[in-house]
Amino acid sequence: MSDNQGIQNAAVLMLALGEEGAAEVMKYLGPREVQKLGEAMTSMKSIPQERVEQVLNDFSEVAASNSTLGLDSDEYIRSVLTKALGDDKASSLLNRILGGTGDASGIESLKWMDGESVADLIHNEHPQTIATILVHLDSDHACEIMGCFTERLRNDVLLRIATLNGVQPTALRELNDVLAKLLSGGGAAKKQSMGGTRVAADILNYMSGNNEASAMEYLKSYDPDMAQKIMDEMFVFENILEIDDRGIQLILREVQSDSLIVALKGANEELREKIFKNMSQRAAEMMREDLESKGPVKLSEVEAQQREILTVIRRLADEGQLTLGAKGEEAYV
Numbered sequence: 001m002s003d004n005q006g007i008q009n010a011a012v013l014m015l016a017l018g019e020e021g022a023a024e025v026m027k028y029l030g031p032r033e034v035q036k037l038g039e040a041m042t043s044m045k046s047i048p049q050e051r052v053e054q055v056l057n058d059f060s061e062v063a064a065s066n067s068t069l070g071l072d073s074d075e076y077i078r079s080v081l082t083k084a085l086g087d088d089k090a091s092s093l094l095n096r097i098l099g100g101t102g103d104a105s106g107i108e109s110l111k112w113m114d115g116e117s118v119a120d121l122i123h124n125e126h127p128q129t130i131a132t133i134l135v136h137l138d139s140d141h142a143c144e145i146m147g148c149f150t151e152r153l154r155n156d157v158l159l160r161i162a163t164l165n166g167v168q169p170t171a172l173r174e175l176n177d178v179l180a181k182l183l184s185g186g187g188a189a190k191k192q193s194m195g196g197t198r199v200a201a202d203i204l205n206y207m208s209g210n211n212e213a214s215a216m217e218y219l220k221s222y223d224p225d226m227a228q229k230i231m232d233e234m235f236v237f238e239n240i241l242e243i244d245d246r247g248i249q250l251i252l253r254e255v256q257s258d259s260l261i262v263a264l265k266g267a268n269e270e271l272r273e274k275i276f277k278n279m280s281q282r283a284a285e286m287m288r289e290d291l292e293s294k295g296p297v298k299l300s301e302v303e304a305q306q307r308e309i310l311t312v313i314r315r316l317a318d319e320g321q322l323t324l325g326a327k328g329e330e331a332y333v
Contacts, residue, residue: 244323
């Protein structure tokens, strides 16, 4: 099931639960999840009864299959993921699943705000302070905020993110002063590993073509070697060619056909053939026909769909379900 289909089903479930039931469920969701779910709910005007029944039946089956095996299992999950993925990948994934140390818990307030509001709040602060704030946010959210900055500020902040090698507790206390009640200071915790070329690359992956090109030129002028490291960390749509066939098939199960058709309008023939090769013959023929029959598509729409697919790919990679490019393959001997 694709992410979009899952969100649509969740929206149907929320509407079926009623106001009080839906409110109880949403209390346990994160800001980005609430945003996506809310948008899906507002787009639903009329839902067939059979659709509601199907969603409720599916939910009932999933709920009935759950047990108490998952209770108090943080250490078990930590151990399994570390053994399966290695320290680096497991650490990144565990931070998302189990949460951090809580040193920057106050920044949760910013995660509920739209990009423009956050930008209005922080754009007059020192670029280093802005960089320290943005590394605590999801990459797509940080990119949305940076899109509201001037080009000069955007490039300066990205450079500082790329060269940031951690966040000290004192820096978190300074954020508390800057953002007042929105942020809480860190205690006697150890330095957090945040920022760096990987974070900068993740944010660049969400940027539009013009903004990305401008930022990369600025980074190259400052430090060519660092800029190259950032480019090496980036995963762009053409890099799908580096994913093995099993990985391509996994991606295809997660991506809707309509989204893929638009994304492939901007892909070269080699990449298209890679995708077709991992479909059934009938599905590949239908996809070719849809591509040929589809008229001109705005570049912005193509880039938007490509970014959506890249988001799915990065999630699958973070979960350890696929390896991106040759860099991951070098770990095997």
